[in-house]
Amino acid sequence: MKRLMTTVLATAALLLVVAGPAAAASGDGHVDVEVMKHLCNPDVRNIDDFNAIIEAADGPVAALAATVLACPTVVNPGDETTDGVKGDAIAFSFTVEDADGTHQLPNNTDPAKLCETDLGLDADGDGNISDDVCLDISYYAFEGLVSGHITVTETEPPAGTRFGALLTTPTEVDGNNDADSIVSVDAEAGVIELDTSADEDGMVMLHVYNFQTLPDSSTAAEAASESAPMGLLLALVLGIAATFGAWLSIGLRRREGSIS
Numbered sequence: 001m002k003r004l005m006t007t008v009l010a011t012a013a014l015l016l017v018v019a020g021p022a023a024a025a026s027g028d029g030h031v032d033v034e035v036m037k038h039l040c041n042p043d044v045r046n047i048d049d050f051n052a053i054i055e056a057a058d059g060p061v062a063a064l065a066a067t068v069l070a071c072p073t074v075v076n077p078g079d080e081t082t083d084g085v086k087g088d089a090i091a092f093s094f095t096v097e098d099a100d101g102t103h104q105l106p107n108n109t110d111p112a113k114l115c116e117t118d119l120g121l122d123a124d125g126d127g128n129i130s131d132d133v134c135l136d137i138s139y140y141a142f143e144g145l146v147s148g149h150i151t152v153t154e155t156e157p158p159a160g161t162r163f164g165a166l167l168t169t170p171t172e173v174d175g176n177n178d179a180d181s182i183v184s185v186d187a188e189a190g191v192i193e194l195d196t197s198a199d200e201d202g203m204v205m206l207h208v209y210n211f212q213t214l215p216d217s218s219t220a221a222e223a224a225s226e227s228a229p230m231g232l233l234l235a236l237v238l239g240i241a242a243t244f245g246a247w248l249s250i251g252l253r254r255r256e257g258s259i260s
Helices: 002-016 045-057 061-071 219-228 230-247
Strands: 030-039 093-100 101-104 113-115 134-136 141-145 148-154 161-168 182-184 193-194 203-212
Touching: 030 148, 045 061, 045 161, 045 203, 093 141, 101 134, 193 203
Parallel strands: 030 203
Antiparallel strands: 030 141, 093 101, 093 148, 113 134, 148 193, 161 203, 182 193
8 A cells, every 4th residue: 555655656756746857958958868667567458448447536636646556666777776666677679760860778767766855745654754765767868969860679578578658747737748849659670750850848758668478478469459549549648648748837957956
């Protein structure tokens, strides 16, 4: 129960806490693309399972909380993280291509967590507001990219997994919404196409969820039923972002004091 309450708390903070100014200033021709990696539990094997989690939740905050509970954040082995709730470290990689060329995944994360004290809320019901009931939200930042057409590719998914779903953390600050930068999502290739030309705050946060693959004994028919069409994934991204945008006024940003 404490794990569930911790996740719900921290996910609400993901949506409601402004985490400081973006590193790239609006209008300077550059943008940061940040990738937060989520690895889903074995019972979330396809987009239908993922959608079912969202549909069963009571409202958008609860929906995102449920996906984070089912798909904790993970980082590469040896990369810095926090003591918040998280998945086990596992190897994976991304590249980002902008007008200046191809950029490799940074050598380390921006480690971060959100705790009860961030909201002033007793989430686990123990009568205390403590700084040790937290969720790890460490992410990788590709900084100072040339704004415009940008391609994000998951070049190495975690072993035994495949690209599953993409969400953004929406924001209405200065009219900006990260989902507006998404052009297309190719789930089979693990490729996200962005156009950040209209981005107003110099930062796009991508939550990339991976599903675990079927056992080798699965039939071709089962494997085919597991595949998520690009259109469905893109509709999920834009639809959820629009819903969150109607409820919320601010989204995830770097937050001084949450970096461990």
